Structure formats: structure tokens, C-alpha cells
Amino acid sequence: MNKEITKLTCPYCGETKDTAEGLREHVFKSHKARGLPAPEGRIKLIINRAEYEFHVKPNWTLYYLIHDKLGLTGAKQFCDRGACGSCTMIVDGKPVLSCMMLAIECDGKTVETVEGIAADGHPLIEAYVNNHAMQCGYCTPGFVVTSKALLDHNPDPTEEEIVEALAGNLCRCSTYPQHPIAVREAAAKMKAAKK
Amino acid sequence: MGVSRAKFEEVVHDPVTGVILNGNLLDYKIATMKDLGPVSTILVETGLGYGPYGLIGVGEDIGTVIPGLMAPAVYNAIGVWMDDFPITPGKILKALGKE
Structure with missing residues (x-):
């Protein structure tokens, strides 16, 4: 595993979280989204x-x-x-x-x-x-x-x-x-x- | 197509460099539906063409024939020979000395 990646970044607002579970909870609660945003294009x-x-x-x-x-x-x-x-x-x-x-x-x-x-x-x-x-x-x-x-x-x-x-x-x-x-x-x- | 050539279409070159200045359909005006009146076609069957059965192509000849008919028509109307196509309103006013 890449040790340089220690934090996970929210694609909506740029806030960082330590764990995947924390990020998922943050995306669901703060942005009322069901997952990641659709890729560009x-x-x-x-x-x-x-x-x-x-x-x-x-x-x-x-x-x-x-x-x-x-x-x-x-x-x-x-x-x-x-x-x-x-x-x-x-x-x-x-x-x-x-x-x-x-x-x-x-x-x-x-x-x-x-x-x-x-x-x-x-x-x-x-x-x-x-x-x-x-x-x-x-x-x-x-x-x-x-x-x-x-x-x-x-x-x-x-x-x-x-x-x-x-x-x-x-x-x-x-x-x-x-x-x-x-x-x-x-x-x-x-x-x-x-x- | 012939009317369009006689009245609107002109390729403009830069006199110094020779570059075509209106090489697109926005600046090189061709007639739209609003510019043309009704057209009636009369086919003259002479049978004197060079093709088999005396055939001869007529489609694209319009492009040379109509301007050749338009200039004498303008001469009949204003009494001045136009020696340059397209025959635009500006050129007619210039020929009449009313620019």
C-alpha cells in the first residue's frame, strides 16, 4: 500500500478524512449524495x-x-x-x-x-x-x-x-x-x- | 445558382498577398430561399448534343448562362454595360454616377 496517502479527500468540498468509513459518512451527511460525483464529461x-x-x-x-x-x-x-x-x-x-x-x-x-x-x-x-x-x-x-x-x-x-x-x-x-x-x-x- | 452567381457571389482576394479573404460561407454569400423568385423550366429537345442519343448535360451550365443573360438585361434597363460580376446595387449606382 502507498504510504504517502494517509488522508482521504472529499471530492465535493476538499475536506480530508482519515478512513473510508468517515469519508462515506461525511459525503452522505454533508452533501446528501449517494456516492461519488459523476466523472467529468x-x-x-x-x-x-x-x-x-x-x-x-x-x-x-x-x-x-x-x-x-x-x-x-x-x-x-x-x-x-x-x-x-x-x-x-x-x-x-x-x-x-x-x-x-x-x-x-x-x-x-x-x-x-x-x-x-x-x-x-x-x-x-x-x-x-x-x-x-x-x-x-x-x-x-x-x-x-x-x-x-x-x-x-x-x-x-x-x-x-x-x-x-x-x-x-x-x-x-x-x-x-x-x-x-x-x-x-x-x-x-x-x-x-x-x- | 445562376442568379446567385450573377448577383451575390464574389471571391475577394487580398491584393497584396493573394490570400482569399472570404473563403467561408458566412462571407461568400450564396442565394437563400428568400432571394429567389419562382422558376419555370422549359426543356428544348434538339437532339443535337455530343453524347449518346444526342444527349447533352444541362445542369451546371446554368452557372455560366444566367450571368450572361443578366448583364444584357441590366444594359436594357439602365443603358450601361456592366463588365464585372456580381452585379450588385452598389455597382449599378456607381455606373449611373449616383454613388
């Missing part, structure tokens, strides 16, 4: 309704965690500056640029990616295919996720509202005129399904 996330627990580094973005580490490659990285919207994910009901959000900030949040939207059988996917709202397809996941977030809080958007919501997503192939048509079609389908 551990986060819990709900991604597409499944619970995950990650150990992340402070510099990892949400995009890096989900695309590179988890392997959900739907969201795409294009500009890495929060300018293009290709990496959009829905975090707690809001469309967020995942390349600009640190993973360590997202502890306890609910994330929805384009894979989750497709798995739910959302009518947006079919509407996008029917109206051919893509050419190369790199920006399309970002558009779909942003449209889904729009339809979540506004089930029957006008064309102006759709343009306003999707103006933050860039598309180099200029598929812009097709997106409002596709979103309107999906909204009509959702309305019909509710009735």
Missing part, C-alpha cells in the same frame, strides 16, 4: 427515443458525437460555421445547428435527427421524394429536419412562413422552389391523417 442523451450515455471530450460538437462517434450519418457537415444548416438537428423541440453546439452542453436533452424522422414514417420524407426537392441531396437532411420542426409548432404554414423558416438552409443546386410545395403537401397529408 459524462452525458445522458435521448436520441430518436433511445437513451444513450456518452463520455465526451469538452471540444466535441454534437455533430461530431452523433455523426462520427454514434454513426448516424444523416446530418451533414458543410460549412462548420453555422451558415448553411446542413447539420440541423431538433434539440428539445428547437432546430439547432449541431456543428455549433458542444456535446457536453447537451446533458439530459432530447435529440431528433433525420433518421428518427424517417423511422417514424413522417409524410415529409415522401413529399420530398414526390416533389423531387433535391438534386445532389447533401443539404436535404437539414431541410427535412428544419421543416419537421416548423410543422411541429405550426401544422398548417403558409408559403411565406415556410420560406421564412427555411431561409437559413443553403442549397447550391437551387432546389428552393420545390421545398414550399413539398412542405405544403406534407402538411395537407398530416391534416388528412388527423381527420
Whole structure:
């Protein structure tokens, strides 16, 4: 045994105790904790309704965690500056640029990616295919996720509202005129399904 | 894509060092959904292309054709030839001597 360690330090307040029993009693009584604090960088996330627990580094973005580490490659990285919207994910009901959000900030949040939207059988996917709202397809996941977030809080958007919501997503192939048509079609389908 | 090239996009170089100053999507502006009006596509089937069955690619040609159409349109409107892209409002005011 290492003789240099003669005292045990409390990880919450730095107070030292002589024995392990004394430390345990101190942690239970003074800090009302059940044990040691969680190690730094551990986060819990709900991604597409499944619970995950990650150990992340402070510099990892949400995009890096989900695309590179988890392997959900739907969201795409294009500009890495929060300018293009290709990496959009829905975090707690809001469309967020995942390349600009640190993973360590997202502890306890609910994330929805384009894979989750497709798995739910959302009518947006079919509407996008029917109206051919893509050419190369790199920006399309970002558009779909942003449209889904729009339809979540506004089930029957006008064309102006759709343009306003999707103006933050860039598309180099200029598929812009097709997106409002596709979103309107999906909204009509959702309305019909509710009735 | 063509409208975007004709009206907004410009690569800015530092005149001394030659370094690109706007090599990212925040400073190199491309058109968003708000900048474009409705588009109607007319396919002219000539069958005179060099590919098999007389095919010819049309997708990316827009990028050169639209600016080439935009400059004569501006000439028709203001009577001054623009010899530099993108055609921004500032350049038009300068050409009209109203800067």
C-alpha cells in the first residue's frame, strides 16, 4: 500500500478524512449524495427515443458525437460555421445547428435527427421524394429536419412562413422552389391523417 | 445558382498577398430561399448534343448562362454595360454616377 496517502479527500468540498468509513459518512451527511460525483464529461442523451450515455471530450460538437462517434450519418457537415444548416438537428423541440453546439452542453436533452424522422414514417420524407426537392441531396437532411420542426409548432404554414423558416438552409443546386410545395403537401397529408 | 452567381457571389482576394479573404460561407454569400423568385423550366429537345442519343448535360451550365443573360438585361434597363460580376446595387449606382 502507498504510504504517502494517509488522508482521504472529499471530492465535493476538499475536506480530508482519515478512513473510508468517515469519508462515506461525511459525503452522505454533508452533501446528501449517494456516492461519488459523476466523472467529468459524462452525458445522458435521448436520441430518436433511445437513451444513450456518452463520455465526451469538452471540444466535441454534437455533430461530431452523433455523426462520427454514434454513426448516424444523416446530418451533414458543410460549412462548420453555422451558415448553411446542413447539420440541423431538433434539440428539445428547437432546430439547432449541431456543428455549433458542444456535446457536453447537451446533458439530459432530447435529440431528433433525420433518421428518427424517417423511422417514424413522417409524410415529409415522401413529399420530398414526390416533389423531387433535391438534386445532389447533401443539404436535404437539414431541410427535412428544419421543416419537421416548423410543422411541429405550426401544422398548417403558409408559403411565406415556410420560406421564412427555411431561409437559413443553403442549397447550391437551387432546389428552393420545390421545398414550399413539398412542405405544403406534407402538411395537407398530416391534416388528412388527423381527420 | 445562376442568379446567385450573377448577383451575390464574389471571391475577394487580398491584393497584396493573394490570400482569399472570404473563403467561408458566412462571407461568400450564396442565394437563400428568400432571394429567389419562382422558376419555370422549359426543356428544348434538339437532339443535337455530343453524347449518346444526342444527349447533352444541362445542369451546371446554368452557372455560366444566367450571368450572361443578366448583364444584357441590366444594359436594357439602365443603358450601361456592366463588365464585372456580381452585379450588385452598389455597382449599378456607381455606373449611373449616383454613388
